[in-house]
Amino acid sequence: MDMSQYLDMFIEESKEHLQHMNSILLDLENSPDDLNLLNEIFRIAHTIKGMSGTMGFTKVANLTHEMENVLHLVRNREIEVTEGIIDILFECFDGLEEYINNLVDTGAEGDRDTTDLVNRLKSIVEHKAVVSTDAVETATVVEEAVEEVVEATNDDVFMIDVNEGTLEVIKKAGQEGLIPLKIKVVLHAESMLKAARAFIVFNTLEEYGDILKSYPITEEIEDEKFDNSFELIFVSKLDAATTKNEIEKISEIELAIVEEIHVDGSVSVAEEEPEVEDVEVVDTSVEEKETIVPELPKPVKKEAKEDPKQPKAKTTAKTVRVDIERLDTLMNLVSELIIIKTRLEDTDQSGVQNSHDAIEYLERITTSLHDAVMKVRMVPVERVFNRFPRMVRDLSKELGKGIKLFMSGEETEVDRTVIDEIADPLIHLIRNSIDHGIESPEARTSKGKDETGSVYLRAYPDGNTVCIEVEDNGNGIDEKIIAAKAIENGIVSDSEVEMMNHKELINLLFRPGFSTAEKITDLSGRGVGLDVVKTKIESLNGTVEVDSVLGDGSKFTIRLPLTLAIIQALMVNLGEEKYALPLNNIKEITTIQSSAISLVQNQEVVLYRNKTLPIIRLNEVLDVEYREEQAQKDEMIVVVVRKGDQEAGIVVDSLIGQQEIVIKSLGKYLTGIKVIAGATILGNGSVALIIDPNQLF
Amino acid sequence: MSTIREYVIFKVAGEHYGIDIGNVENIEKPFAITRVPYTDEYIIGVVNLRGNIIPVIDLRKRFGIEKKEFDEETRIIIVSVNELNIGMVVDSSSEVLQLDRENVDAAPSISNNSTINFVKEIGKSDGRIIMLIDLKKVLGVEEMVELE
Numbered sequence: 001m002d003m004s005q006y007l008d009m010f011i012e013e014s015k016e017h018l019q020h021m022n023s024i025l026l027d028l029e030n031s032p033d034d035l036n037l038l039n040e041i042f043r044i045a046h047t048i049k050g051m052s053g054t055m056g057f058t059k060v061a062n063l064t065h066e067m068e069n070v071l072h073l074v075r076n077r078e079i080e081v082t083e084g085i086i087d088i089l090f091e092c093f094d095g096l097e098e099y100i101n102n103l104v105d106t107g108a109e110g111d112r113d114t115t116d117l118v119n120r121l122k123s124i125v126e127h128k129a130v131v132s133t134d135a136v137e138t139a140t141v142v143e144e145a146v147e148e149v150v151e152a153t154n155d156d157v158f159m160i161d162v163n164e165g166t167l168e169v170i171k172k173a174g175q176e177g178l179i180p181l182k183i184k185v186v187l188h189a190e191s192m193l194k195a196a197r198a199f200i201v202f203n204t205l206e207e208y209g210d211i212l213k214s215y216p217i218t219e220e221i222e223d224e225k226f227d228n229s230f231e232l233i234f235v236s237k238l239d240a241a242t243t244k245n246e247i248e249k250i251s252e253i254e255l256a257i258v259e260e261i262h263v264d265g266s267v268s269v270a271e272e273e274p275e276v277e278d279v280e281v282v283d284t285s286v287e288e289k290e291t292i293v294p295e296l297p298k299p300v301k302k303e304a305k306e307d308p309k310q311p312k313a314k315t316t317a318k319t320v321r322v323d324i325e326r327l328d329t330l331m332n333l334v335s336e337l338i339i340i341k342t343r344l345e346d347t348d349q350s351g352v353q354n355s356h357d358a359i360e361y362l363e364r365i366t367t368s369l370h371d372a373v374m375k376v377r378m379v380p381v382e383r384v385f386n387r388f389p390r391m392v393r394d395l396s397k398e399l400g401k402g403i404k405l406f407m408s409g410e411e412t413e414v415d416r417t418v419i420d421e422i423a424d425p426l427i428h429l430i431r432n433s434i435d436h437g438i439e440s441p442e443a444r445t446s447k448g449k450d451e452t453g454s455v456y457l458r459a460y461p462d463g464n465t466v467c468i469e470v471e472d473n474g475n476g477i478d479e480k481i482i483a484a485k486a487i488e489n490g491i492v493s494d495s496e497v498e499m500m501n502h503k504e505l506i507n508l509l510f511r512p513g514f515s516t517a518e519k520i521t522d523l524s525g526r527g528v529g530l531d532v533v534k535t536k537i538e539s540l541n542g543t544v545e546v547d548s549v550l551g552d553g554s555k556f557t558i559r560l561p562l563t564l565a566i567i568q569a570l571m572v573n574l575g576e577e578k579y580a581l582p583l584n585n586i587k588e589i590t591t592i593q594s595s596a597i598s599l600v601q602n603q604e605v606v607l608y609r610n611k612t613l614p615i616i617r618l619n620e621v622l623d624v625e626y627r628e629e630q631a632q633k634d635e636m637i638v639v640v641v642r643k644g645d646q647e648a649g650i651v652v653d654s655l656i657g658q659q660e661i662v663i664k665s666l667g668k669y670l671t672g673i674k675v676i677a678g679a680t681i682l683g684n685g686s687v688a689l690i691i692d693p694n695q696l697f
Numbered sequence: 698m699s700t701i702r703e704y705v706i707f708k709v710a711g712e713h714y715g716i717d718i719g720n721v722e723n724i725e726k727p728f729a730i731t732r733v734p735y736t737d738e739y740i741i742g743v744v745n746l747r748g749n750i751i752p753v754i755d756l757r758k759r760f761g762i763e764k765k766e767f768d769e770e771t772r773i774i775i776v777s778v779n780e781l782n783i784g785m786v787v788d789s790s791s792e793v794l795q796l797d798r799e800n801v802d803a804a805p806s807i808s809n810n811s812t813i814n815f816v817k818e819i820g821k822s823d824g825r826i827i828m829l830i831d832l833k834k835v836l837g838v839e840e841m842v843e844l845e
Contacts, residue, residue, distance in 0.1 A: 577732065622734045664750045666733070666743060669781050669838075673735045679743055679750045687731040687745045 006196045007107065010055050012321065014100050017044050018093065019386050025089055026389045032081035041089075042071040048096065050192035053251060054200075059109045060099050066121035067092050073125060085124070090390070091117055158184060158259075160215035160231035169212055170261060173235040178209065181236070181243055184257040186229040191252040195224040200250055201232075208246070209236020228254070233261070320416050326376050333369045340365060370566055370660075378413035381459045381468070384423045385410050388430060388457060395434050402441055402452035403434055409459035414466050418560055421540055422468070425533040429470040429556050430455060432530070437474030437554060447551070449473070465542075465584065466562060471555040477548040479505040489513055506546050510534045538694060541582070541677065545644045559644075567663060569680075569690065570639065571656035575624040578688045579652075580661055580680055585693040587640045587647060589655065594634055606638075606649065613640065614648045616696050621675060641693040648697045663690060700798035704820065706827060707774060707790035710762045713827045714787075715794065715820055720832055722775040722782060724790055727767045737837070744773070744784060751775065753784035759835060760815070778832050785835075794827070796820045801829065 021044045028037045045067045052060035067089065073079045095114045102110030160182065170180040185201055187194055198221045205211055214221060215231040238246070240258040247256035340362050344355070385407055396403040414422070438444075438453035445451050456471040483497045486508045497505070508514060512531040530544075537544050541561050548554035561567070561584065569580040570589075590608070597604050597615055604615040615638070619626070638649040661680040666673065677692035704715035705724070730742040730753055739758040743750050753773060757764060770789035775782055804816045815835045820827040832838075 666750060667752060667781065669752045669783055669836075670733060670736060670740070670743070673733060675735065676733065679731070681745045681748065681750075685745055686729040687743050687750060689731060689733060689743075 382410035412459040433472035437472040572652040707787040
């Protein structure tokens, strides 16, 4: 067994608990008297303490331990929930989060020093009525004890069976002067990560001798397939009492029952243990399970010596927790695939019609399979959203602006790869809203607005995409200031600005090098502009739009594709080359007479459905080579694509058809090629490039 | 430590070049290359090598030598540098050569010539001169790392 295999699990679970703690802390702030919340938060701190203790992460364990003490007093109404207490709890939360993040990155807790925090927690505990705590402490102990009694009834019955093979080894060990012992280890009822705890017991014992056999078998212990206890046959130089002591030194061990095995089969008990039932009382069903040969003494002990705190270069893998139902669906689909495979093999003999049917069936299955795999990769945006209430709370305090955050659609799901990427852009947008958007309370009252500003964060699925909106009811975006700033920063010229409409002016915000922050705060205006947000979202094949009414607020809408790996695309020909256009960008396909095109400011446009449609000649953009006869045609095939509410017509030579394509990246060597979103492999094995229409206009 | 190293030898415009065999993944006959716009001229496109998209550069273009149509002898050498797999089109390649350290000299540092810049060392074998090239420079991987 190796501790590192539990690390991922520990991190995953701790993160979930921390998320939960965060949201409860926020609730607690609003209703400090809610005992349920207090109990919940206490429970979480306790759980994390247990887990981290097991894993040997002492800093986390210490911090949570002190939190627990304070929470305990609060829960018993000995300390009132003041703002100070909540702030300190938030600080603890931050500390814990940092530790966990360090664990993710380096495998160690990191150097953050929380001694100060721990001391403050301690002083809170000390300054309050200490007298009564003892009483409460004992009360809970009694409670726990009651629970345990129920389970403890069969603690002293041994299930492990000394069979022939084991007996041989025991005899041999006896001749070498080693003492064979039968050990039953009972863990605390509420112990976390039992398998890891068992691992520690194994390790400790293996320092002194050899474990011959265990019940349940080692694999099952590793998989945590045991209740609160497990049994071992162990040979070493230690006698029963010393062994018992050694085991009980490990935390979260309720008790260890150690008996010496005499070669004749009888047993002698480590002194303090009360009457022990006879070994013969072994259920036959258990014997059946126990068909394993005695395990050979494990020679490897290196791992055990490894310092768990030593930073490891290894970072943890990205994981997704998957609903078992989704996996079942996948499994069913795969079985169907196998069936259809056999059917296809058969159709070789039985004619064309059958094979058509089979192919159609195959197509249905692959589509469902794609769907199912996609769903497995989906996680709710809640994972990103849950950090925002805290952020808004802190910002609102810091800036002295009253702000309320309204969130909706947290359950909306997006691809796992997207979830990590959208956090930063969203943070940026929310900060912007609060820093630039929402006015100061005085300014708001003078305008007749509610003194408290509102920020709305909404997520919802929209067809093949997911929308995330950040809206505020602040001052909105002043296009005059934008224009002035853009000119000042040399992004556009005076004359260009005059030609621009409201939308275009606001969109200047997304230009690189644009920053309106008049005073630099540590929130925004650090030179990282909205162009970074835009680039990030576009790298995920998404779009950002902004809408604003001066005086009433602004709204940023992020639109992301549901899936990243497989898309529907329109395949087109350009000269000798083939390209793929993602279907979700395409509005329609039409033909246009080349005579209908007119030139406006060096841009070819055509009047289409009473709107001017800019024309983009893809062959020119991509620098495609032509043979003579292909050059000019009277009637052109135009694919109308849309980006937000802008549209453009892309001229292509001919259409091949709609196809499901797998997106492959061009790799690190060819990054940042504009207009190209990736590549895909065609049926004939050749490569076609995927166009990103968003970058065409 | 052995002083003998193995090199894959290939020819471009009549000259012999060598790269450390450790950098070579495989050698392929040319197949469909898809042009990629907005790249340096010497990057001629991407190929599908068993399901992986791999960029391909033309060494003739990289060395500033005039273009030549692909023929029977043309090969794409797939190399691996900094965990990147990249294909290099060469005129021909059919030899693996062992070179003793003694037969390898540092490259003459006279250059304004672009080809020579890519040459790290000069190997001698049976009276032939073999230019051992600096893959990172040839592929432009070095510049990339600096950019990051």
